[in-house]
Amino acid sequence: MQNKLKIINDPVHGFIKIPHEILFDIIEHPYFQRLRRISQTGLLNLIFPGATHTRFHHAIGAMHLMFTALETLKLKGVQISKEEEKGAMLAILMHDIGHGPFSHALESMLMDDWHHENLSLLLMNRLNDEFDGELSTAIEMFQGKYHRKFFNQLISSQLDVDRLDYLKRDSFFTGVSEGNINTQRIISMMNICEEGELVIDAKGIYSIENFLTARMFMYWQVYYHKTSALAEFLLVKILERAKYLVSQGENLPAAENLKYFLYREKSAATDEDIQRFTQLDDNDIIQAMKSWQYSEDVVLSYLCKCVIQRKFPSTIISSRPFEAEFIEEKIKKTNEIFGINNGNELVHEITRTLLPYNTEKQPIYLLQKNGTKTRLDEAENQILSGLITNKTTRYILTFPRENGEINS
Known part of the structure; x- marks a missing residue:
């Protein structure tokens, strides 16, 4: 025994x-x-x-x-x-x-x-x-x-x-x-x-x-280190973008179980959902990002390169929200640099709030x-x-480095 x-x-x-x-x-x-x-x-x-x-x-x-x-x-x-x-x-x-x-x-x-x-x-x-x-x-x-x-x-x-x-x-x-x-x-x-x-x-x-x-x-x-917050945010944006592209009919290479979730519609969890979820791990996401670096979609490719090659976008941290005009200016410049019209997919304000006790x-x-x-x-x-016993909030603005080099 x-x-x-x-x-x-x-x-x-x-x-x-x-x-x-x-x-x-x-x-x-x-x-x-x-x-x-x-x-x-x-x-x-x-x-x-x-x-x-x-x-x-x-x-x-x-x-x-x-x-x-x-x-x-x-x-x-x-x-x-x-x-x-x-x-x-x-x-x-x-x-x-x-x-x-x-x-x-x-x-x-x-x-x-x-x-x-x-x-x-x-x-x-x-x-x-x-x-x-x-x-x-x-x-x-x-x-x-x-x-x-x-x-x-x-x-x-x-x-x-x-x-x-x-x-x-x-x-x-x-x-x-x-x-x-x-x-x-x-x-x-x-x-x-x-x-x-x-x-x-x-x-x-x-x-x-x-x-x-x-x-x-x-x-x-x-x-909540600004680069930690950024890395986590990039992961979410990568999956979001992949799900969107799949919904538009694009065929993205991915492991079978990850692909299942990319195509899955919102619903209560089924037995198959659970079975497939318990097969998923970090390796599936890493493998997908390695492939998606070479996607023809500028946004998905850019986001995956940020993580896989550790070429993070720039970040600025502040105790107050950023001015809408300042964000708009970054989006406009991003559109010009990348030759796209959806620069808002690459410029974001991330917030992190903590109540210690x-x-x-x-x-x-x-x-x-x-x-x-x-x-x-x-x-x-x-x-x-x-x-x-008081909440503290930090605001992090992220945008492509090509948009103006700011140390992250």
């Missing part, structure tokens, strides 16, 4: 144990193995060369942090059964199983408004049928329907093990040290209050503030020694939490 209680050597967390056989069975499943071919951070490796890690890495890491969190809570007297432990680890292991190629960027392009969490849930239900209902508890926890609320908070909240892993992992692989949080310290401060909700021991307040500010810095320095939606609570709860942003000894 095969030993399924494996140990995985992870560069971020060290040795990761797989304490339940069903976890190994899910990891081995083709749905999960596909995550090896889905980048965790889209095209970020074009900006941070080390960012080549995958959704597979992240899901395993998040599973490990879930195990660590549950062990911590048990030591603090929280009763957690083997079934609950298994359910929580399965839920976080599968939380990204519905991600499409290049993670978030192409979700809506390929499957209309099917957010990856909807697809993850759909695939979880299919796996549950395959494994004779063994994932039922995990699905309840994932959906927030399980009677003990803290399990869902560990999976999805403003302080969950998903965020703890991706911040530490993305910081490690990008080399951006500002995101390097102390996951062990944060997890050691986790607790459960009388109402059965996840709270943080009051003495951990500065570790939590550090986590929130690290996340903010990672967003502006990495995820939301005081309304699932606020973080601190547990005082006397058993009372205090909201993080209302704690007397908080330093930064009250300062990171």
